[in-house]
Amino acid sequence: MFRKLISLVSVAVLGLGVSFSWSAEQAGKQGPYEVVAETTSRVTKVIKEARSYVDKDPQRFYDEVEKILADVVDFPSFARGVMGKYGSKRYYDTLSDAEKKQFRERVERFTETFQDRLIQTYAKGLLAFDGNRIEVLPLAEDAVTDGSVNVEQHIYGNAPQPYVVYYKLKQSRDGEWKLRNVSIEGVNLGRTYQSQFSSAVRRHNGDIDKVIENWEVSPEVAVGDESDDA
Numbered sequence: 001m002f003r004k005l006i007s008l009v010s011v012a013v014l015g016l017g018v019s020f021s022w023s024a025e026q027a028g029k030q031g032p033y034e035v036v037a038e039t040t041s042r043v044t045k046v047i048k049e050a051r052s053y054v055d056k057d058p059q060r061f062y063d064e065v066e067k068i069l070a071d072v073v074d075f076p077s078f079a080r081g082v083m084g085k086y087g088s089k090r091y092y093d094t095l096s097d098a099e100k101k102q103f104r105e106r107v108e109r110f111t112e113t114f115q116d117r118l119i120q121t122y123a124k125g126l127l128a129f130d131g132n133r134i135e136v137l138p139l140a141e142d143a144v145t146d147g148s149v150n151v152e153q154h155i156y157g158n159a160p161q162p163y164v165v166y167y168k169l170k171q172s173r174d175g176e177w178k179l180r181n182v183s184i185e186g187v188n189l190g191r192t193y194q195s196q197f198s199s200a201v202r203r204h205n206g207d208i209d210k211v212i213e214n215w216e217v218s219p220e221v222a223v224g225d226e227s228d229d230a
Contacts (some may be wrong), residue, residue, distance in 0.1 A: 032169045032177045033139045036151045065119050074170065074178040079111040081181070082193040086201070086208055110212045114193075121217040135162070147171050148180075193217070 054061045069075070080087030087110075092103055133156040143149065148170045154162035168181040181190040197211065204210040 030177070031139075032149045032151050032167075032171075033136065036136050036153065036167055036169075062119055066115065069115070069119065072179060074172070074180050075115045076107070076111050077170075077180055078190065079114045080107055081190050082114060082197050083107070083110060084194050084198055086197075106208055106212065110215070113212055113215050114217075117215060117217040 050061050085091050087107055092100060095103055135154045135156070137152040137154065139149065139151070148168070151167045151169060153165040153167065155165060156162045163185055165185075166183040167179060168183070169177045170180045171177050181188065183189070197215075200211040200214070201208065204214070
């Protein structure tokens, strides 16, 4: 079950973004359901292609994934949510000018680190996915899509019931819908990594720079957290 969950988390984190290579240009013209539905239809093809070269050239896979995800996932907002207090506007507003400069530099460094570690940790998990069918549920007719919406996806494997994934998308100022968070089987990735960041702050006695320098995305933290969005 543990390995299956990690594989599913990989699909949730990477499968959506990898498939956006086909429709990134169209994303701003589509609603959130259409964005997820179109990309889901490309997941199987992407997995098949990557299996032919990833063992000999894994960096190629990581680079391709990172290039695509950068246009699809709102990594700066995702990373600031993971940083919790230390990435919040409220905390930023209490700082001096010099401290604000340091804050911005830290957020930028952590965003880069978070993005790199997340991709490398889950990329091969995407290739290990052995689901038979992926279905995106249409939004309810009365669903409110004013700036933010959750899109539900069912991933069918060998279990009797599908695994349920929720993609949290937010609309940017230019009209594009971008991924801000993922919840799978009750596991909220944003809140889970926020908890990991908070624990690291305590472990390093409040030294945020050390937290960033030593940050690792551990697959096992994706098990057992059922909190709300970060």
